[in-house]
Amino acid sequence: YTAVGCAITTISSNLTEMxxxxxxxxxxxxxxxxxxxxxxxxxxxxxxAVSDLLKAVEPTSGE
Structure with missing residues (x-):
């Protein structure tokens, strides 16, 4: 899970520059x-697609 979290953080932080x-x-x-x-x-x-990915991995508020 750590690798996925790092990848998502990298992608989302670079979207503005991209x-x-x-x-x-x-x-x-x-x-x-x-x-x-x-x-x-x-x-x-x-x-x-990145937005959909982030929505899919977002933890629900009840967890």
């Missing part, structure tokens, strides 16, 4: 047909 980088890359890629939008869509999908 989102800044993705926004910058998407802006730089706008010249290529839709590439920036594809990158943003992939980042949203990844963020949604």
């Amino acid at each position: 989102s800044k980088g993705v926004k910058l890359l998407a802006a730089l890629m706008e010249d290529e047909v839709g590439s920036g939008q594809d990158l943003m869509r992939a980042a949203r999908t990844l963020t949604g």
Whole structure:
């Protein structure tokens, strides 16, 4: 459980920096047909998956 906890902490603490980088890359890629939008869509999908993971491992308030 410790390894999973460390991995989740690392992922969640790096999401803000990742989102800044993705926004910058998407802006730089706008010249290529839709590439920036594809990158943003992939980042949203990844963020949604991480959110689902965090919800799934969240202990219930009764425990």
